[in-house]
Amino acid sequence: VSHPPLLTLLLLCPVVGLAAILLTPARHPGAIKRIAAATGLAAAAVVAVLWAKFDPAAPGYQFVEQLPWVGSLGIDWHNGVDGLNLPLLALTAIVFLTGVLVMWGLEERVKEYFAFMTLLVIGVFGVFMTLDLFFFVFYYEVAVLPMYLLIAVWGSTRKEYGAMKLTLYLLVGTALVVPAALAIYWGAGLGSFDLTRLATAHYGRHFQLLVYPFLFVGFGILAGMWPLHTWSPVGHVAAPTAVSMLHAGVLMKLGAYGILRVAMPVLPAGAEYWAHATAILATVNIVYGAFVALAQTDLKFVIGYSSVSHMGIVLLGLSTLSEAGVNGAVFQMFSHGIMTALFFAAVGYIYDRLHTRDVGQLGGLSRTMPVASAFFIIAALTGAGVPGFSSFWAELLVFLGALRTFPVLAIVVVAALSITLAYSIRVIVLAFFGEPRAALPRAPDIGLFQSVPRAILVGFLLLLGFVPHLILDVIEPATRVFVRGLP
Amino acid sequence: VSRYLALLPEAALAVTAMLVFAALMTERGRTRRARRAAYVGGSLVLVGSLLTIGRSAEFFWATYRVDTFSQLIKAAVAAGFLMGAFIAREGKGQREDVRGEVFFFLLASATGLVALASAVELVSLYLAMEIASFSLFVLVPMCDRCELGREAALKFIVIGLAASAVTLFGLSLIVGFTGTTRLDEIAAQLPGLAGEPAVQLGLALFLAGLLFKLAVFPFHFWAPDVYQAASHGVAAFVATASKVGAIAVLARLVAAAALSGTRLVLPLAIIAAVSMTLGNLVAIVQRDVKRMLAYSAVAQAGYVVVGLVAFTSQGLAAAIFYGLLYLLMNAAAFLVVARVGADGTNPTLDDLRGLHRRSPLLALTLLVALFALAGVPPTAGFTGKWFLFSAAMGQGWWLLVLLAAVNSTVSVYYYLVAVKYAYLLPDERQRGPLPLTIGDRALCYALTGAVVVLGVFPAALYRFAERASQLLP
Numbered sequence: 001v002s003h004p005p006l007l008t009l010l011l012l013c014p015v016v017g018l019a020a021i022l023l024t025p026a027r028h029p030g031a032i033k034r035i036a037a038a039t040g041l042a043a044a045a046v047v048a049v050l051w052a053k054f055d056p057a058a059p060g061y062q063f064v065e066q067l068p069w070v071g072s073l074g075i076d077w078h079n080g081v082d083g084l085n086l087p088l089l090a091l092t093a094i095v096f097l098t099g100v101l102v103m104w105g106l107e108e109r110v111k112e113y114f115a116f117m118t119l120l121v122i123g124v125f126g127v128f129m130t131l132d133l134f135f136f137v138f139y140y141e142v143a144v145l146p147m148y149l150l151i152a153v154w155g156s157t158r159k160e161y162g163a164m165k166l167t168l169y170l171l172v173g174t175a176l177v178v179p180a181a182l183a184i185y186w187g188a189g190l191g192s193f194d195l196t197r198l199a200t201a202h203y204g205r206h207f208q209l210l211v212y213p214f215l216f217v218g219f220g221i222l223a224g225m226w227p228l229h230t231w232s233p234v235g236h237v238a239a240p241t242a243v244s245m246l247h248a249g250v251l252m253k254l255g256a257y258g259i260l261r262v263a264m265p266v267l268p269a270g271a272e273y274w275a276h277a278t279a280i281l282a283t284v285n286i287v288y289g290a291f292v293a294l295a296q297t298d299l300k301f302v303i304g305y306s307s308v309s310h311m312g313i314v315l316l317g318l319s320t321l322s323e324a325g326v327n328g329a330v331f332q333m334f335s336h337g338i339m340t341a342l343f344f345a346a347v348g349y350i351y352d353r354l355h356t357r358d359v360g361q362l363g364g365l366s367r368t369m370p371v372a373s374a375f376f377i378i379a380a381l382t383g384a385g386v387p388g389f390s391s392f393w394a395e396l397l398v399f400l401g402a403l404r405t406f407p408v409l410a411i412v413v414v415a416a417l418s419i420t421l422a423y424s425i426r427v428i429v430l431a432f433f434g435e436p437r438a439a440l441p442r443a444p445d446i447g448l449f450q451s452v453p454r455a456i457l458v459g460f461l462l463l464l465g466f467v468p469h470l471i472l473d474v475i476e477p478a479t480r481v482f483v484r485g486l487p
Numbered sequence: 488v489s490r491y492l493a494l495l496p497e498a499a500l501a502v503t504a505m506l507v508f509a510a511l512m513t514e515r516g517r518t519r520r521a522r523r524a525a526y527v528g529g530s531l532v533l534v535g536s537l538l539t540i541g542r543s544a545e546f547f548w549a550t551y552r553v554d555t556f557s558q559l560i561k562a563a564v565a566a567g568f569l570m571g572a573f574i575a576r577e578g579k580g581q582r583e584d585v586r587g588e589v590f591f592f593l594l595a596s597a598t599g600l601v602a603l604a605s606a607v608e609l610v611s612l613y614l615a616m617e618i619a620s621f622s623l624f625v626l627v628p629m630c631d632r633c634e635l636g637r638e639a640a641l642k643f644i645v646i647g648l649a650a651s652a653v654t655l656f657g658l659s660l661i662v663g664f665t666g667t668t669r670l671d672e673i674a675a676q677l678p679g680l681a682g683e684p685a686v687q688l689g690l691a692l693f694l695a696g697l698l699f700k701l702a703v704f705p706f707h708f709w710a711p712d713v714y715q716a717a718s719h720g721v722a723a724f725v726a727t728a729s730k731v732g733a734i735a736v737l738a739r740l741v742a743a744a745a746l747s748g749t750r751l752v753l754p755l756a757i758i759a760a761v762s763m764t765l766g767n768l769v770a771i772v773q774r775d776v777k778r779m780l781a782y783s784a785v786a787q788a789g790y791v792v793v794g795l796v797a798f799t800s801q802g803l804a805a806a807i808f809y810g811l812l813y814l815l816m817n818a819a820a821f822l823v824v825a826r827v828g829a830d831g832t833n834p835t836l837d838d839l840r841g842l843h844r845r846s847p848l849l850a851l852t853l854l855v856a857l858f859a860l861a862g863v864p865p866t867a868g869f870t871g872k873w874f875l876f877s878a879a880m881g882q883g884w885w886l887l888v889l890l891a892a893v894n895s896t897v898s899v900y901y902y903l904v905a906v907k908y909a910y911l912l913p914d915e916r917q918r919g920p921l922p923l924t925i926g927d928r929a930l931c932y933a934l935t936g937a938v939v940v941l942g943v944f945p946a947a948l949y950r951f952a953e954r955a956s957q958l959l960p
Contacts, residue, residue, distance in 0.1 A: 026847070070946045072953060073801075073874070112843070112910075134873065138864045145863050148903055152911050160911070164903065171899050175892040178873070182880035182888060 005065045006050055007079040007129045010089070013043040014096075014125065018118040021111060029110035033100070036114040040097030043125070047093040054086055056477050061131065061196070069132075074185075074192035078132040083478025084260060084330055087471055088128045088253060091337040094460065095249040096121050098453035099242035102345050105352075106154075106240075113154055116146040120246060127254050133181050133193040136262060137174065143251060144170045144222075147235070147243070155238040156351075157298075162231075162238030169221055169231035176218030177258070180211050184266055187211070199265040199485065212270025215263035216278060222255030224311040226285045233304030241348025244300070248307045249341035253333045256314045260329070264318065265485055271321060272487045276406070279319035283409045285312025290419035294426065299350070299357040299376075302427050303343045306383050309420065310336045310391075316406075316413065317398040321486045325401025326479045331471060332394035335464065339382045339391060342457040346376035349450065353443035359427055364436030369445040373432045375454045380424040382461050385417060390464035393472075493544045493553040495535035496561050500598050503528025507591045518587040522576055525590040529569040532601065536561035540951075543958075549669070550608035556807070556955035560604035560735040563811050567728025568597040570818045573926065575720020580831025585629050592629075593724055596622035600732035609658050609668040612736065616654075616700070619732060620647055623725060630718045631831065639716035643709045646699065650706065654696025660689025674743040681749050690744055691751055697740060700733035703792060704762035707785045714781035715833060722777055723821035726784060727814045734791055734810035738803050741795050742959035756796045756887055762789030763894040771901045774835045776824055779901065780817070783860055786898060787813060793884070793891050794875035802878035803956035808949050809871040812859070812941060816868060819856035819934040823849050826921060836905060841914025846921040848931050850909045855935040857902040859942070862895045867942035874949070 017039030024032050054062060061080030069075045081089070099117070106113060123143025130136050144167065151163035185193055188201035203211075217225070224232045232252070236244045264271045289309030296302045310332065317329030349372050350365065351357050366373040382389035385396075395417075402410035446454070464471055503524055510520035536558040543554040571593055578586035599619030606612040624647060628640035662668055664686050665676045680686045699706035714722050766786030773779035791813075794806040826849055827842065828834040843850040859868035872895065876888045923931070941948055 070949055072950075073877070109843075137873075138869060141864045141869065145858065149906070149910055152907060160907065164900075167903060168896065168900060171896040172893075175889075175896045178876065178892045179880065179885060179889045182873075182877050183885060185877065186881050 010046040014118045014122045021115045026111040036100045040100045044093040075134045076132050079129040080131045083475045085128045087334040095341045099245045101453035103242040120146040131195045150243045151239045154240040159238040162234045166231045166235035173218045173221035176214045180214035208267040208270035212267045219255045219258030224308045229308045236304040237300040244344035245341040249337040268486045279406050282312045282315035287416040294423040299347045320401040320405040322401040323483045324397050328397025330475045335390040335394045338460045343379040359430040362431040363434045366432040372446040384421045384424040388465045389461050393468040493539050493542045496532040499531035521587040521590040525572045533565035550611045552607045554958045556958045557605040561601050563731045564600040564728045571720045571724030574723045574825040580718035592622040592626045607670045626721045627717045635716040639712035646709045650696045650699035653692050657689045657692025670743045701788045703788045711778050711781040714777045719825040726817045731810045759789045759792035767897045776834050793879045797878040797882045800956045804953040805874035805878045808952035812867040812871045816859040823853040836908045839908040840912045842909040852931045859938045861899045861902040865942045870942045870945045
């Protein structure tokens, strides 16, 4: 156990927050919101300490805590950080904190809302820090189930349908992951769920080829992998603003992270064998998601499908098994998380005030609410991969990796970027430029307080757009080790 | 003398049963006295078995063994009994004239289950099983839903007696071939006799009788009717204490019979698969919450059998562990059922509407209980299932594990539908808040707390389950 156990402390932030929220009577919504914000701040502070103390040059995991949990079964309380999950922990803290602030105006069932949201965050932090396969799946499901209630109770547009569809899809994913995880455990014969040890165990080639698809598809569902992505746009559209932010921003990364942390290092031969297939799937994701986004009229559907497309870039980066590709994938996870959170935060404000998200009914928003529009447009530009924003570097790295391994696919993907640009510009022009619609209700522009969380997100996009090495310096050394473990 | 201290739970039970019997002889306040005596007795058994958990001793010509396994099961049975008695305390849904008798028969059934946990000889095992069952046969028709009650009771008795007959016939074959009724001697002889068709038939028939108690397909037909017709307290007892008892005997038999490698393994695996699938699929269409829980119990029994087909001590430990957790989850679910249907009627899904407003605590209890049954972390349901499935995977049952995992997903659907009614759908009838007594509240907190804590910190209880499993048969 490292001194002090920073990772356990980080996990305890939302745990304590949840307990405090549960103990606060529901008639004090203000206090509950303050507790949630304090939880977010505390978690962000711990992550900041982690980031500051993290030494990119040091090999292996840092801040490692390990103690036996269920000794006879080889389950450990085992947490650790390297360059692959540190950015994701930071992402979670950022999106959680800004998500709480964005939902400050919530009036309906405040206590339950923040309780479920905090529970979800416990799961997300847990997945990103644990190095034990049992706890990985454990946290993974902790993060999934609160989504149902968060969407079904506080959502909009077909919320019950969206919530149930999302939950069942994701649980089908875990139904594939659980047997695969147990197979890995027994296949390794170490009697341990320790991921670092499982990664060094020897598995037969056939075993790897057989089990890898279970993990890839199981985790891939949460990453929005085509053709099992349909839950994602529907769920995003139905979810309330902060849940969409957390969901698209953080939760979908859990799927990609599962592939990165469990599937690939444990079953490298499987990853290599299936790399072509997964790269093709990822390319379909990118191209298909972009085309469908082009045809959407609901702003949230546009973002939902753009997420499908962008998560395809992450999957493609992973499929290249190359340093550049994996670097780009991790960077893209972070960048896309911030960007989508900003997207949903911007649309959430517009929808709350104007009660529509239909680009056909919106128009000229840049004149009536310039600041809110600016946030959306910045997110859209980031999504389109415009230089100056962080996604540019992430996508560039993935394409560089892909060009070397899958040149044909890479060219298709680069061509598809024009579609991405097209749907971004289409939405911006239709909804934000042109003449303001008379039919729309008059609404004030976004206030200073509500600008803060969104401005934080913009800050990160710009910062990493201009100084990408801030994050790449953290990711790169870990990726180098990671890729060395692959065939 | 100190040896006999190990019989503390049994002694407590015998005294309580007599006290309740005496209380029932009196005229006024008989129900109240019987209830109090039942509480005291149940608590004594619980405390007694926990206090004697480290002891090991044999009694009555070594037909009755006290060890960690037996005391763990006895404590669980006592907890289930207390739960049933607590829920049955107001006697709602029970025929007026027999409200006191309910406690006596619950106590009698608990006596059978307690004896069952310690019986290591076939005849005493059989007797204990019958004591446990016959009291339940009487309890089911004591509800005030006459038509339903009679039909359910008849089904229960007829199927139950048939199961008993089958068990006895299987038992006779086993005894005939091995020449002994003691489990340890049988266990020693069975490997040599494994090829004998008659022995396999005997084991299969004996097993069938036990699977009836656990309500595993194809012996589950009584369960939905009994759950639906019986009063909440009795149903809670059947769903908790009785199930743990059944799991205990099954574990004993599986450990004794050394079934691995015999022809019984595949049928058992198939039974587990069908039980899970059927239970979950049929549960989806249920509107009556108790009937839904009954079908879910059929599915849950299937999960337990998944762990048992591993035929390893890890599988046994996982099954025992899961049985104990299952008791807690079901107790929580039935507590909610009993409070929502406080007038003794069975709540339907529609009756759950608006529960989050009428009683946030009950809604939370229901949420945790159902998530636990569905196997969702951080509840103990996830951890328990993980251990069960892991044991099966260890023996190469990957297809069974995959099916079980898919089944868990299916089950989430109907559990979520119930959660949806409780948390989401508005209550058109605008019913007022649901009053809870201090006892109800305390139980809600205790059960939800236990279900979550055991999910995150399983090690201590699992160690007990492991130690218990190593002592079998």
